[in-house]
Amino acid sequence: MRSYGQYCSIARALDVVGDRWPLLIVRELLLGGPRRFTDLKNGLPGVATNLLSARLKELEEAGLVAREDAPPPVATVLYGLTEKGEALEPVLQALGLWGLRFMDSDRPDDAFQAQWLAYAPLWFTGDADPAGPPVVIQLVASGQEAVVELSGGRVHTRVGRTEKPDLVLDGPARAVIGLLTGVSDYKSATKLGLSVQGRRSLLRRIRPRSAREGALVDA
Numbered sequence: 001m002r003s004y005g006q007y008c009s010i011a012r013a014l015d016v017v018g019d020r021w022p023l024l025i026v027r028e029l030l031l032g033g034p035r036r037f038t039d040l041k042n043g044l045p046g047v048a049t050n051l052l053s054a055r056l057k058e059l060e061e062a063g064l065v066a067r068e069d070a071p072p073p074v075a076t077v078l079y080g081l082t083e084k085g086e087a088l089e090p091v092l093q094a095l096g097l098w099g100l101r102f103m104d105s106d107r108p109d110d111a112f113q114a115q116w117l118a119y120a121p122l123w124f125t126g127d128a129d130p131a132g133p134p135v136v137i138q139l140v141a142s143g144q145e146a147v148v149e150l151s152g153g154r155v156h157t158r159v160g161r162t163e164k165p166d167l168v169l170d171g172p173a174r175a176v177i178g179l180l181t182g183v184s185d186y187k188s189a190t191k192l193g194l195s196v197q198g199r200r201s202l203l204r205r206i207r208p209r210s211a212r213e214g215a216l217v218d219a
Contacts, residue, residue, distance in 0.1 A: 016062045017088070021047055021055045023095070026064065026081065026088050031115045034068060034080035045111040059085070093123045097209060100124065103183050106174045114159040117173070118146035121206070122157040124181045128207040135202050138165035141176035150205050167198040182208030 002019075004011040017023050021044065028043040029035060035043070041052055056079060059065040064085035070076045081088075117139055130153025137148040138161065147165070149156040169176050175192035178184030184192065186203070196203075 016059075016064065019055070019058075021051065022059060023088070023092065025052075025055055025059060026085055027092055028115075029065070029079065029081045029085065030089055030092065031119055034070075034078035036070070036076050036078060040079060043113065043115070045113075064088070097124060100181050100183055103174070103178065103181070106172075112142050112144060112173045114144040114146055117141050117144045117177070118157040118159050120177050121146075121148045121180050122155055124209050125155055126207040126209060127151075127153045127155055127205060129205050132205060135167070135205055136162050136165045137202065137206075138162055138168045139176055139180075140168065140170040142173040144173070148206075165198060167200070167202045168196070170195045170197070179203075180206060180208065 003015045017026070024044055025040065028040055032039070032043070041047060041049065044052065056065060060067070063082055065079055066082050068078050068080060070078050127150045134149065134151040139146045139148060145159065145161050147158050147160060147162045169179065171194035172192055175184065175189040175194040178192070179186065179189040179194060
């Protein structure tokens with residue numbers, strides 16, 4: 001493992017996770033739990049097999065990732081985070097929140113997956129009406145699907161569909177995620193292709209944690 005050779009906690013942290021891919025490997029394991037090598041590779045478009053193997057080995061040596069055998073009948077090795085690896089969750093949340101300021105544009109070759117859609121409202125939004133009734137929101141962003149549930153002041157998310165949502169947000173990833181996180185306001189999101197079905201007023205329940213909070217619904 002290469003080192004910056006500095007007696008500084010930031011430099012020491014970057015010695016471990018500062019190369020390309022380690023933090024995204026941790027992201028995938030935080031979002032999906034223990035994963036097979038093939039699952040990790042599928043969740044990291046663009047990573048070469050040998051590079052993923054090397055990064056996993058480095059993370060194991062640093063004590064952030066551990067191997068375990070999958071329970072029968074699956075005969076494979078699973079990679080999971082150790083307690084030290086799980087402690088990176090608030091670091092990734094803070095990094096992702098800071099990175100929202102760069103999400104006001106997208107590129108044609110950007111990959112996008114359902115688990116990334118699901119974690120955006122989980123990490124970057126809150127429930128603006130903790131005393132309000134439970135709300136279920138279906139997200140469909142660039143063909144990827146996730147469900148947001150607001151209840152008791154907490155935000156819960158999962159990949160997939162729900163049968164009877166109170167609200168459906170459908171459109172390009174930039175429009176859906178932009179609206180939820182405050183990167184885009186409602187008018188901007190609709191111009192980008194956002195479609196809203198159901199009780200639009202429920203958008204007021206979603207409180208972006210971004211410093212650049214937008215107006216989710218027209219005043």
